[in-house]
Amino acid sequence: MNKTGLKQLIKALSFMCVLLVLIVASSYMLAPKDNTAEGGIVNPNANGFFSEPKDSIDIAVVGNSDAYSGFSPLELWNEYGYTSYVSAEGHQTVAQSYSQLKKIMKCHSVKLIILETDGFFTRSKLVESTAKLINASMGSAFSVFQYHDRWKRVKPNELLKAPNYTAHCTAKGQWLSNEVKGYMGGEYMVKTDKREEIPFSTKTSLDMLVKMCAENDIKLLFLELPSQSSWSYKRHNAVKDYADEKGITFLDLNIDRESFGFDWKTDTRDGGNHLNSRGARKATLFIGKYLSENYPLSDHRGDNRFKQWNADYKEYLEKVKI
Amino acid sequence: MEELIDILEEIKPGVDWEKETDLIGNHILDSLKIVQLVGALNDEFDIEITPIDIVPENFKTAETIYAMVKRLEDE
Amino acid sequence: MSYTSYTYLLIFLGAVFICYTALPKKFKWTVLLISSYVFYWINSKRLIIFLLLSTVAVYFAGVFLNRINDTAALAKKGLEKEEKKQVKALVNWQKRAVVALAVGFIFTILLVLKYSAFFAHSLNSAFGFLHFEELKFMLPLGISYYTLQAAGYIIDVYRGKYRASENFGKVALFLSFFPQIVEGPIGRFDLLADPLYEGHSFDYDRLCKGVQLIFWGLFKKTVIADRVNIFVSEVFGSYKYYSGSIILLGGLLYTLQIYAEFSGCMDIVTGSAEIFGVPLSKNFERPFFSKSVNEFWRRWHITLGAWLRDYVFYSVSLSRPFMKLSKFAKKHFNEFLGSLVPASFALFFTWLGIGFWHGAGWKYIAYGLYYYAIMTAGMYLEPLFAKLYSALKIKRDSKPLNIFRVARTVILVVGGMMLFRADTVGVWVGMLKCVFTSFGAGGFLKTALTLGMDKQDFLIVAVGAAVMLIISILQEKGINVRDSLARQKLPVRWCAYAALVMAVVIFGAYGPGYDAVDFIYGQF
Structure with missing residues (x-):
C-alpha cells in the first residue's frame, strides 16, 4: 500500500472511531434507565429479569407467545424451588431469543436455558429474516438503534444517569390468563415420517445459540408447549432431528398429553393456540418433574435470600382463578 | 445568416441573437420555441430537421444553428 | 429490499463494492450486472422474466438496425443522388418497422401489466353490456422506468444518434442497473453505458x-x-x-x-x-424555487420530463402531419395563435403521457391535465399579463414580482400534489x-x-x-x-x-x- 493509501485508511478508521464513540455515547444516554413500562423499555415483562437480584435466576426460558403463556416460574418455584424467568416476546425469533439470552447472562449465572421451539418455524423469506437478524443485533449491540426515539421524552438529567432497574414483575414473565376457550377439534398430532424443514435463518441463529451454551457450559433444553394451531408431527420430527444431531434433549408436550392430565377443553385461553394459567400450571409441573429427575438444579426454598419468591407466589395465587 | 436572424427575431423579438452565447442554458429557447424555429427553418431552407438534430449543441448560439442548417442543406 | 434498509446499505451495497473492487478491471462490469439481477430477483422474483423480455427485444432490434444501416451504406456506394434517395426511403421504412415492433412489444407488456385492469374497468362501466375481466397483475419492479429507458435507447438508435450495442451484457446492465431500477433517474444509453461498462479502480x-x-x-x-x-x-x-x-x-x-x-x-x-x-443523471434542481409551473417541471423529475420532451413532444411536433397542421394554423390564425395552437396540441399528448405514466386511473390523467391546463392558460394569457405589467409599471425581473411568482408556483404545485395524493x-x-x-x-x-x-x-x-x-x-x-x-x-x-x-x-x-x-x- 502506498503512502496516500495508508493515510486514507487511517483517516477513514479514525472517523469510524469518532462515529463509534458517538454511537456508544448516545446508546448510553438514550437507553431506558429503568425496566418499567414508564422507563421506556420494550416488553417490560420479558425484561423484568434486569431487576431480579444478581445471579438469582438459574433457568432462562425464551421463545414466543407460547412460552410466556404456557410456562409458570412461580409454580416451578413452589413445587421444586427452582428459580426461572420467562423472557419471551410475541413472535420472538431464535435470533431475538439469542440476543435476549445475552442480556440475561450479563446479570445472572444461568444454569439451564429452555428454548421454546415454536419460534423455529416463524417463516420469513431469507432477505426479511436477514434484515430482522441485523435489526436485532444492531439493536442489542447499540441500544440507540432500538431506543433512538426516546430523545423525545428523555429528561436532560436522565441522560448521564446509570441505569437503575426497579421493575418488579411478580409473575416472572408469565402472562396470566383466567380465560377458558377450549379446543374441541380432533387430534392434530398424527404420526408421520414427514418433516417440515427448519428455515435456514432459524438454523443459522440456532447454531449460534447452541455454540454459546456449550462455550458457557450451560445446559440447553428444547421445549414445545402444547399448541394445537401451530404444532404438528412434521415439525416435531424436524426439531427432533436437529436436537439428536446436536445431542440436545427435546421435550414435546404435545405428545402424550394425558400423562400430565392436559385437557384441551379447559386449558387454553383462545381455542388451542395459547395455554391459560391452568394449562401453564399442568405443563410446568410436568416439566419440573422432568428437570428434577435429570438436572442438578438447586432448591432455593429454604434460602432467606429468596423469600421474595414466596411473597410473589402468594400474589400469583390471588391472581390465578382457575 | 441574415435570413436566420430574421426568423429568430420573428419567433422571439428583442433578443440580441448574435451576441447570446447560450440560448438553451439561459432559457431563451425552450422546447416550444424550438419546435416553432424548426418549422420555420424547414420551410425557409427546404431541409428536414429531425429529433436527432435537436440537441443543445446545435441550438446553443445563432452560429451553431446556422452551421446545422448548412450541414443539412448539403445532405 | 428497500434502499433504506440495513440489508441494502450494509450487506448488499457493501458486498457488491468489495467484489467490484477486488475483481480485475475486465470483469468489474459483470459484478454490476450480476448484482443488479440478484437485486431484481430479490425484489420481484419470477417477474424478472419481463425485464429480460424487454432487454432481449431492444437488444435484437438494435442489432437489426445496425445490419440494416450497414447494408444500406454498402448499397449506397457509387449510386447517384436520386438512387441514394430511393435506398434511403426503403431503409427508413425497414427501420421504422423494426422500431415500431420493438417499442410496441415493450409497451404492450407495460400496458397489459399495468393498465389492463383500468381499461377493462373503464370499458365495463362506460358500456353496461360489456364484461371484460378486470385482471390485476403483479407489477415487475421499476417497469415504468426501464421500459422508458429501453424505448429511448432503441429510438435513439433509429434516429441515428449512436450505433446500437452488439454486447448483450452491456444493454442488460444499462436496463437493470440496481441503483436506478426502482425509481429512476431514467438514464440515456450514451451517457450511462460506458461508465457502467468500463470498470473503475478504487478511489x-x-x-x-x-x-x-x-x-x-x-x-x-x-x-x-x-x-x-x-x-x-x-x-x-x-x-x-x-x-x-x-x-x-x-x-x-x-x-x-x-x-x-x-x-x-x-x-x-x-x-x-x-x-x-x-x-x-440529475432528477431534481431545487424545483421549489421555480418562477413558473413550466420551470417547475424542468426542475422536478427532470429525466421524465426530458424523456417525454425528446421522445413524445418532439416526435409529435416534428412529424409531417403535425408540421402541416402548424402551417395551416399559421395561415388561418393570427401570428400569436398560429404558433400556440399547434404547441398546445403537442403538449396535450405530453401531459397526457405524464399523467398516465404515473398510474392507471382517472386521477392520474386528471393530474397530468391539471398541469396542462395551467401551462396552456399561462401561454394564452401571456399577452394579457404583459399588458398588465406595463400598465402597472412593474418590471419583469423585479424582486418582489419574482417572489410573488415563486409563491404562486408553490401554491399551484401543492394543489397538484394534493390531487396526486x-x-x-x-x-x-x-x-x-x-x-x-x-x-x-x-x-x-x-x-x-x-x-x-x-x-x-x-x-x-x-x-x-x-x-x-x-x-x-x-x-x-x-x-x-x-x-x-x-x-x-x-x-x-x-x-x-x-x-x-x-x-x-x-x-x-x-x-x-x-x-x-x-x-x-x-x-x-
Whole structure:
C-alpha cells in the first residue's frame, strides 16, 4: 500500500472511531434507565429479569407467545424451588431469543436455558429474516438503534444517569390468563415420517445459540408447549432431528398429553393456540418433574435470600382463578 | 445568416441573437420555441430537421444553428 | 429490499463494492450486472422474466438496425443522388418497422401489466353490456422506468444518434442497473453505458462522496419524509373530519414528504452509483424555487420530463402531419395563435403521457391535465399579463414580482400534489372546497397535534426542512455545498459528517413504532 493509501485508511478508521464513540455515547444516554413500562423499555415483562437480584435466576426460558403463556416460574418455584424467568416476546425469533439470552447472562449465572421451539418455524423469506437478524443485533449491540426515539421524552438529567432497574414483575414473565376457550377439534398430532424443514435463518441463529451454551457450559433444553394451531408431527420430527444431531434433549408436550392430565377443553385461553394459567400450571409441573429427575438444579426454598419468591407466589395465587 | 436572424427575431423579438452565447442554458429557447424555429427553418431552407438534430449543441448560439442548417442543406 | 434498509446499505451495497473492487478491471462490469439481477430477483422474483423480455427485444432490434444501416451504406456506394434517395426511403421504412415492433412489444407488456385492469374497468362501466375481466397483475419492479429507458435507447438508435450495442451484457446492465431500477433517474444509453461498462479502480474520494450523498438522502427520507407519513395518511384518508386549515397543512406536509422522499431516494441511488464511478443523471434542481409551473417541471423529475420532451413532444411536433397542421394554423390564425395552437396540441399528448405514466386511473390523467391546463392558460394569457405589467409599471425581473411568482408556483404545485395524493378526483375537489369554504383556523393547533405527530415531531421536521432550505438557497446562489464543505478544515468537516450520520441514527423515523414506508415513486 502506498503512502496516500495508508493515510486514507487511517483517516477513514479514525472517523469510524469518532462515529463509534458517538454511537456508544448516545446508546448510553438514550437507553431506558429503568425496566418499567414508564422507563421506556420494550416488553417490560420479558425484561423484568434486569431487576431480579444478581445471579438469582438459574433457568432462562425464551421463545414466543407460547412460552410466556404456557410456562409458570412461580409454580416451578413452589413445587421444586427452582428459580426461572420467562423472557419471551410475541413472535420472538431464535435470533431475538439469542440476543435476549445475552442480556440475561450479563446479570445472572444461568444454569439451564429452555428454548421454546415454536419460534423455529416463524417463516420469513431469507432477505426479511436477514434484515430482522441485523435489526436485532444492531439493536442489542447499540441500544440507540432500538431506543433512538426516546430523545423525545428523555429528561436532560436522565441522560448521564446509570441505569437503575426497579421493575418488579411478580409473575416472572408469565402472562396470566383466567380465560377458558377450549379446543374441541380432533387430534392434530398424527404420526408421520414427514418433516417440515427448519428455515435456514432459524438454523443459522440456532447454531449460534447452541455454540454459546456449550462455550458457557450451560445446559440447553428444547421445549414445545402444547399448541394445537401451530404444532404438528412434521415439525416435531424436524426439531427432533436437529436436537439428536446436536445431542440436545427435546421435550414435546404435545405428545402424550394425558400423562400430565392436559385437557384441551379447559386449558387454553383462545381455542388451542395459547395455554391459560391452568394449562401453564399442568405443563410446568410436568416439566419440573422432568428437570428434577435429570438436572442438578438447586432448591432455593429454604434460602432467606429468596423469600421474595414466596411473597410473589402468594400474589400469583390471588391472581390465578382457575 | 441574415435570413436566420430574421426568423429568430420573428419567433422571439428583442433578443440580441448574435451576441447570446447560450440560448438553451439561459432559457431563451425552450422546447416550444424550438419546435416553432424548426418549422420555420424547414420551410425557409427546404431541409428536414429531425429529433436527432435537436440537441443543445446545435441550438446553443445563432452560429451553431446556422452551421446545422448548412450541414443539412448539403445532405 | 428497500434502499433504506440495513440489508441494502450494509450487506448488499457493501458486498457488491468489495467484489467490484477486488475483481480485475475486465470483469468489474459483470459484478454490476450480476448484482443488479440478484437485486431484481430479490425484489420481484419470477417477474424478472419481463425485464429480460424487454432487454432481449431492444437488444435484437438494435442489432437489426445496425445490419440494416450497414447494408444500406454498402448499397449506397457509387449510386447517384436520386438512387441514394430511393435506398434511403426503403431503409427508413425497414427501420421504422423494426422500431415500431420493438417499442410496441415493450409497451404492450407495460400496458397489459399495468393498465389492463383500468381499461377493462373503464370499458365495463362506460358500456353496461360489456364484461371484460378486470385482471390485476403483479407489477415487475421499476417497469415504468426501464421500459422508458429501453424505448429511448432503441429510438435513439433509429434516429441515428449512436450505433446500437452488439454486447448483450452491456444493454442488460444499462436496463437493470440496481441503483436506478426502482425509481429512476431514467438514464440515456450514451451517457450511462460506458461508465457502467468500463470498470473503475478504487478511489477513496469517490467512495467518501458517495457515502456522504447516501447519508444526505437517508436524512431526507427517514428524518423528514417518514416522520410526516402518519399525519399525511390520516388527513388524506379521512379529510371529511378535518377543517380546511388541517387539510392545507396536510397538503403542505405531503408536498414536503414527496419532495424529501423522492429527491432523498435520488441522493441515495446517485451516491450508490457514484461509489462505482457511475454518474447518474440529475432528477431534481431545487424545483421549489421555480418562477413558473413550466420551470417547475424542468426542475422536478427532470429525466421524465426530458424523456417525454425528446421522445413524445418532439416526435409529435416534428412529424409531417403535425408540421402541416402548424402551417395551416399559421395561415388561418393570427401570428400569436398560429404558433400556440399547434404547441398546445403537442403538449396535450405530453401531459397526457405524464399523467398516465404515473398510474392507471382517472386521477392520474386528471393530474397530468391539471398541469396542462395551467401551462396552456399561462401561454394564452401571456399577452394579457404583459399588458398588465406595463400598465402597472412593474418590471419583469423585479424582486418582489419574482417572489410573488415563486409563491404562486408553490401554491399551484401543492394543489397538484394534493390531487396526486387524494384517493380520487372527487376527494381532491372536496378537500379544496374545504380549504376555501371552512378554513376553521380555531382549534388548529389542538387538532394538528392529535394526528400522529407530536410537538417534537413537528420540531424535527421543521429543523430538517430548514436545513434542506438553507442548503438549497446556497446551491441556488451557485455555491457547490459539497465541494466547499470538502475544502474546510478536518474538524469542521468531520463535525458536519458526524452530525449528519447521528441525525439519521437518532432522529430517523425507523424502528419500533414506525412501519417502514415504501418509496412513493417506486410504485410506478
